[in-house]
Amino acid sequence: MNKHIKSSGKGRVRFAKSNSDEHRPPTFEAFDTKLVTPRAPTTQALSVLDVDMHAAENKRAHNTIKYKNTNLIVRRNQEFFITISFDQPFNNQRDNVQMEFLIGSSPDENKGTYIVLPIGIEKSNGRWKSRVVDIRGNYVTVGVTPDASCIIGRFQTFVVVVSDFGKQRTERNTATDFYVLFNPWDPADQVYIPNDNQRQEYVMNDVGIIYNGEINNITSRSWNFGQFEKGVLDACLFVLDSGKVPLVYRGNATQLVRQGSALMNAQDDDGVLVGSWDENYSIGTAPTAWTGSTEILLKYAREGGVPVCFAQCWVYAGVLNSFMRCLGIPTRVITNYCSAHDNTGNLKTDIVLDEDGRVDRSRTRDSVWNYHCWNEVYMKRPDLPDKFSGWQVIDSTPQETSDGLYRCGPTSVNAVKEGELSYPFDARFVFAELNSDVIYRQSDKYGNTKIHHVDTAYVGKLLVTKRVNANSYEDITSNYKYPEGSDKDKQTMKNAENRGIPTRDYLPQPEAGVTMNIQVDTVKMGDNFKLTLNINNQTSQTRTINATITGSVSFYTGVVSTTFKLENKAATVNPQNTAKLQINVQAVDYMPYLVEQANLLFVVYGRIQETGQTISTMRVVTLRPPELTINVNGIPRVGKELMVIVSFRNPFTFILENVQLRLDAVGLMPTRMKSYNQIPPGGSVQYTEVITPQTPGRKVLIGSLDCAALRQVTNQLEIIVQ
């Protein structure tokens, strides 16, 4: 009686955090026979000969047939069928048989990591359901329905025959392991999305388009999501294991997407991708060079969780998209043009100019990104009022920590639109990305700064995503914002202020009566070109403007790298009139300093002679890179060899060195890579690959060419395999 078991006074509270760690239950568990009421000897107990998971049939019914994985994959709250064969006919009255499904190292019925389903007995207590569908002699077919909120991941299957003396369990057999995924087809699942076209796009489409460039010059690249490729599902579960996500949380979509957003970046938790904006990618792959997610996820899993180098926002968004679609959560990639990165969450993006109107890099810490990519996932938010269900922002680009870790979301898009910023998670940060005011401050040498110009409309001008079942973009700005200046927009700003967002407390600017804007056509990299500065005088007096035009090379994050042009021009503008100033830009001036994605930032700082007032404008020009061409010869047919030709010509007067060419063809072959030491000025390269399509349908060939001097050269070709 006095058994003294030594234990911790705090009790056992550790949770299994790995799907790949296994508990191995014994094949025989004897009962304490002293406690058993003696009975007449029972008849010979059953033996289990085989368990058939009916992988192909079940997968077709569960929309999981596209996964290149030999095991069964099912979705929550949808029945699947297993046939057990015994050594003798099964008798429902006599035989006590249980199915057991286990996940992780400490299976526990209370935690949903150990499922016990007696065959032929209705189970009242658990949440998975089972029923006998058919008994034919030695064969029993059972229908099993995982509950709508069960843990997702890889489960082990055992069959147990219970006798008076103990439990006889089948041996561990990995062929009977099966995966359970989220179910966007089922109304009871947290990630249910009603429209089938949306499910086909946001869950089943394994190729997508990511928009980039800048707001006046929207460009795009195709991306291989590859969620059905061989090994990708296991890689995604490995990501969760590597991030020590407790199994008990893995059925909760809110928790899962939040953890997912943290786990795509290497910060804090050795997640999938290392971010770099440093232009030196020699120890890894340049962010611009990737063509899709498959290569990244498989490399991360193959190397046991070593973060992959390197990513920028669209790479994070692309891989997070793959991860979510793979687990069955409807997801899409969003591009926000003119996205503020507000370091202090005060809804003010401070641009500090020096006395000459140039950006003071040492004092400017906030920035406006030309574009920023994040993701949206579609789900119910049972933790929030109903109106905040639907699309949720998640973002794994490591911009700022959220409550201590680099992650962002899920943030209800509806809550952002209404300025309802109290609810979790990270609504304030997302709101600032879309609604910050740009404040130009000017500082003198005494260290005094003053507000020189405020632009309330520059940030969050346009949000886009790939259209369902089409290769063009859909403008989804109105999901996030009411029209600038409308009553509802004002209400949103008021709501935000009531939730602790600082008020717009800077003084209103005196009206100068003169405005400027910069006009420019599309420019090819390496071309000389002209800018037009339009100066509009709305006053009734003549105005003379002394304009300082600064031309800089900049990153897509708005961070300025090199100033290559500084020019002063003056114009006299008649009342109610517009003057045009031409500014010539020479390739020899900017080419030596270009950084990736080839953005030029022009800032004009104007001083009105008559009044002493100052005005500003800025404009980003994204230069068009030379073209990569992809062709196939012949008509693509299943089982027939097809030749793919990728070619490129160096149009520049300098040598391109250490050039990497990538060809990715989702569902046709793994990613191929080819390196060239040099491509001389005017020189061409041509790369040929022979592939044999295995399945019919639409396929996308994605190519990229990348070297230090030239990044972001990509193209794609869609083919229909017959």
Added chain:
Amino acid sequence: MNKHIKSSGKGRVRFAKSNSDEHRPPTFEAFDTKLVTPRAPTTQALSVLDVDMHAAENKRAHNTIKYKNTNLIVRRNQEFFITISFDQPFNNQRDNVQMEFLIGSSPDENKGTYIVLPIGIEKSNGRWKSRVVDIRGNYVTVGVTPDASCIIGRFQTFVVVVSDFGKQRTERNTATDFYVLFNPWDPADQVYIPNDNQRQEYVMNDVGIIYNGEINNITSRSWNFGQFEKGVLDACLFVLDSGKVPLVYRGNATQLVRQGSALMNAQDDDGVLVGSWDENYSIGTAPTAWTGSTEILLKYAREGGVPVCFAQCWVYAGVLNSFMRCLGIPTRVITNYCSAHDNTGNLKTDIVLDEDGRVDRSRTRDSVWNYHCWNEVYMKRPDLPDKFSGWQVIDSTPQETSDGLYRCGPTSVNAVKEGELSYPFDARFVFAELNSDVIYRQSDKYGNTKIHHVDTAYVGKLLVTKRVNANSYEDITSNYKYPEGSDKDKQTMKNAENRGIPTRDYLPQPEAGVTMNIQVDTVKMGDNFKLTLNINNQTSQTRTINATITGSVSFYTGVVSTTFKLENKAATVNPQNTAKLQINVQAVDYMPYLVEQANLLFVVYGRIQETGQTISTMRVVTLRPPELTINVNGIPRVGKELMVIVSFRNPFTFILENVQLRLDAVGLMPTRMKSYNQIPPGGSVQYTEVITPQTPGRKVLIGSLDCAALRQVTNQLEIIVQ
């Protein structure tokens, strides 16, 4: 013009995270004289001879005079005065002088870590204010008001004289450093609390009472918060530095208390205290042995951030209380009796019993703590709707991770009461501590479990805190809960369910018509005693009950250590009648197995013979330890020696070994410790200390005696120094 500065394309986004890292500005900064318009030679520039911070006068006005710290300490949004002496008379028209206040390694005006206040010129842009109060010859007195939401911490002071050629700055002088704290006296501060008695208790009181024991036997211990003791304020800032809390967040009370709750425990971040419930404290100090926070905070800082061993909930709460009061945030320690620790947040505390009605320790992971201590802080929540301002729960005992880290809160007490669980932070977890149902499940050897009994009223029965200006407890249960079963209580449960708390979906229990409860008087440790089991039969038939009484030694966390008693008794109870069963408990049975805090847990499992129904009840008995006595001889007077005598007698029949005696007297002396190798049975020890009070007023002497066989022996004596 073509200056190519190499930089990261993501910009500079690192924040200073340490108050002790310093930026050393140059003593002279030359201007680029080419850019300066030549002027006639200026008159001889001023030199600064001295900066007087008026520490004593300012501290009296700012309620900070009690801090044993020679530097100035001020509170936000309240003016303080500095006098600058120059080598010649100051001329407001001619002289350009600035005060600079810096904090951390990268001072920045936009981030509030660099404050520039020109003397005599009104500053429009910044948020700190200054004004010239008095000019007398070479002496200028300036009034400075930190803004109501500024960063708290230690600032450096410089005075800068600006000439045409540059800036002349005073040398670094630590004597002019000053601390800024939260200001509960000021309505504009986030932590304003209107009632002065509350400020005196929750901010200024440096000794408190923490309640423990169990709900039927409430006991208490005094605690030295010691927030004004020498070195404690620096230790608290060191805790923030050690936890890498960005300086820019340190003015935001919501952020600060959340970070504080994370930093008191060593998990994740090498915070202040290592938790242990393992009964083996030989490498540190037993949680029960501490008498206050001073010793712990100073040790942590002195050893450079090595976590201190060991803590349990009241130690975490005591130290967190000191930390908050020290920084100026109103705080109190709360004790929640019958506090559920629900591992999965499903609002069900599962107690799994085996076939004999004994707790199955291997399958019971949730537990009900006899009591659990946390803290409340008082503050506005600008991030939430107004009604959720006021008292907020924070808890640094590492029970469960909150969004990835061990921390809890701030959780609005009002939101918990209303079941409004969507708002940050951790409302769900706190709600479960107060509102879980205890579900007794019974499992048979086949692994089938069934619900045997549900108790919806066991958890969260009573919450208490020390009363303002009194040494008794205040029942604050109604702050957290509406009366059990009331309409408002039902509405709260409904609100919680609408926010994703699982419904109470178990089947209603059939009414047995028989109830049991256990009655017992106060019991001294080492005594034999009697329990009375009252069995009440509400039916109209006679009932025979077979009762199994299990007696176990248990921790205050509800975790069972050793079962020392198992007894079967039967009783026949007439209709509408009550029977009493006596159960004798012998000291020899339980004494060898006692664990700290000496709790005995009795579980009675009853089977009604006539109906086969089962009923349960449980009761914790906390044994009263032997007494520690504290006496002083003579009348305590300032400057006069006073003798303190602490004495103890071992009433047991066994030897007490490695006994530690602690004496703490807040404001009188540092904590003193004395060790005894052995105290034989019946033996006494007496420890004498001579102290000389330096200040008059109420002082509390706190003593504790601790050894492996006997923990939680504490006492206190209040004296008035004249």
